[in-house]
Amino acid sequence: MICLRCGEDVKKGYPEGICHFCGAARRYPASNGGGSTSTGINERTAALLSYLAGWVTGIIFFVLESNKFVRFHAMQSMITFGSISILLMLLDIVRQIFWALSKTGVAVALVFFSLLGLLSTLLWIGMLILWVILMVKAHQGETFQLPIAGKIAERQL
Template sequence: MNKMTSLGMDERLERVLAYSLGWISGLILFFLEKNRNVRWHAVQSMVTFGSLSILMFAISLLRGFLAWIPLLGWLTSAGLGLLLSALWWVTIILWVWLIIMAFVKE
């Protein structure tokens, strides 16, 4: 029932660990693990949280650059801040959901 992986841990635990630190843990497990199922979760973690991280970073940069422009910075700051907050909540909800699904899936 408990499948062991090439790192000597339970497969279910490694699937959960693939999401534990976002794209960083996915990257680590992708290179260290040989189990196909664990590597798939690692890739999913890298793609999901990596793209969300890049998107949030780009929006933060845009918000910072636009802040220097009079009136335009003030007008866009609230909207971009709201977008960043929404992306942050999407990231947290996805993180929890993917960890639960990685644990439950056989």
């Protein structure tokens, strides 16, 4: 967890949720597991759930929640997994075009069809790894920002 005042990494079990670098109180003390939300779910659990079904649960929690921590993770989920979903759909469309071209006798089209299939598979694997990391970080109470989506999500709050 990162201290909001000094930016140092604060260990989870540090007594009473105080940053041992600058003395500031942490936003999410480890002792209480996070605050409650407008949906009645623990904020860490709600943040985790906002990633569970990608952009779909992101939309649900962004609309239903007033807690900033949960709304941040919901928005980041919508942006991240929405963008990846669009990219995967576009890859599939282009891949199908190359498949159709390969049926007309354009041999190089089959190569591109295969390469796009490999790229799509790698993107799915990367998305799965990212999905697990984001859920774990959210449940730990961290405001883990992805480089682009996190900055956009922060501005939307």
